[in-house]
Amino acid sequence: MNNTSDHPAIRRLIEGNRRFTSGLRSVEPMMAHLRMAELAANGQKPFAVVLTCSDSRSPVELIFDQGLGDLFVVRVAGNVVAPSLLASIEFAVANFGSSAIVVLGHTLCGAVNATIKHSIDPSQPLPSPHLEELVGRIRPAIESAEREHPISHPGFLHHATLENIDRSARLILEQSRIVRELVAQGKLTVVGALLDIASGRVDFLQDAHNQIQNRKETAHVSA
Numbered sequence: 001m002n003n004t005s006d007h008p009a010i011r012r013l014i015e016g017n018r019r020f021t022s023g024l025r026s027v028e029p030m031m032a033h034l035r036m037a038e039l040a041a042n043g044q045k046p047f048a049v050v051l052t053c054s055d056s057r058s059p060v061e062l063i064f065d066q067g068l069g070d071l072f073v074v075r076v077a078g079n080v081v082a083p084s085l086l087a088s089i090e091f092a093v094a095n096f097g098s099s100a101i102v103v104l105g106h107t108l109c110g111a112v113n114a115t116i117k118h119s120i121d122p123s124q125p126l127p128s129p130h131l132e133e134l135v136g137r138i139r140p141a142i143e144s145a146e147r148e149h150p151i152s153h154p155g156f157l158h159h160a161t162l163e164n165i166d167r168s169a170r171l172i173l174e175q176s177r178i179v180r181e182l183v184a185q186g187k188l189t190v191v192g193a194l195l196d197i198a199s200g201r202v203d204f205l206q207d208a209h210n211q212i213q214n215r216k217e218t219a220h221v222s223a
């Protein structure tokens, strides 16, 4: 499947996001409380896993107009990949048969912006070792963006945010054997997406597996 939007799970998310940005809501999320007992008795079967930022303007179920039991959401500032986050993703895809992993970044991300600021002026110490660790996970995306755009450019935050989404999607594939095997079997796709926090619109990016394949092919051609 080459076109991201052809994937049934991604199509469902795109349609839900269209409803959200049009001010519409499906009835299911509003009636979610009625499904709680059924889901508790029969178990969950979320159709997609979403790794996204903790930002309060990125409420996943709302922006995709999905209900209880539909999405397995992993949230961390800067939508970075670290062992416990990867374990959460693996737990979901291994147990619930979710057919898509979406890495959802967003515009004006504070975590990406803080990393840019720290890259510009590393003499300013970060307030805690935990924040140092988080910034360290975003920094490689800043360095990738810097290879194509000057860090002082007004659009740099946008470029770095896209790099950070791309990097997390690639890391999930590179670091998780479980994910790679499911992708190879055609049971799972890993996709990046960007939420515009001003409009609520989500744009899906190219399938991460295809991106890696394209890169390998390009490297092969140029070698």
Ligand SMILES: [Zn+2]
Pocket: 053, 054, 055, 077, 078, 079, 106, 108, 109, 110, 111, 112
């Ligand atoms: Zn953020």
